[in-house]
Amino acid sequence: MFGRDDFEWQRLIEAGTAFLVEQARLRRTTTYTEMDATLARRTGLRRFDFSQVEERAAIGELLGRIVRSDIARTAYADGPLMLSALVMYLNENDAGTGFYVLAEELGLLSPGATRMSKERFWIDQVTLLQAHYAAPR
Template sequence: MTGYGRSDDEWDLLTEAGLELLIEQARLGAPTTYTDFDAALRRRTGLRGFDFDQESERAAIGRLLGLIVERDYETTGLLISALVRYLNANDAGPGFYALAVQRGLLPPKPSALAKEKFWIDQVNALHAYYGSSRGNG
């Protein structure tokens, strides 16, 4: 799993901490931004953050979100990365939609309306799942 200048241990730590962060956001009923997510990861793990000015680092955080989804999906059947959005934007990034298409949750080349509905449905379902007693343990 080594890649993007990070060790397997770093990826594992980032994945675990990232999932915990997103579960907390789901319980709060609030999304987060890539910037805030990165800052919280740095605080919790002590690892270097992601440099969003570099394309490779943007790809690396996308990979991290994919790893987090993989870890959570079997439990929830949802894409928990829906809770991470661009600063000053109202939906998830393109990687979220690409993952949804890859998993067969959205058709190839979905319309903007289909993407928006899917994202909203995922966010609402995550809040419902983690806000319930079964998601609190």
């Protein structure tokens, strides 16, 4: 799928999850660009080429796999949390459209939610993730 084998996907999921948990502990968000560079550095795998539609879809696929893997293995007192909420477009202050589509698929966001409802959901996800993973002060 997307020119990567199962072994590569697994490495990307593991490295991506670890990176996003680190960002949450630091109470940070990240960008697709920063995540891509970090994954390439940590795994030795090729970077995603964001100039290609298929490659942009591939990183969205990766984030979806990270969320599904994390939700499946972790029970949160605050409810299901989507690690991908921490990933934003460069120079933007919002998650990508795929984040909201996945939230709807997982039953965490109502289909047809307003822009304001989506933004509130995203902000809540970021806040809860950072609180859940925050390093003790």
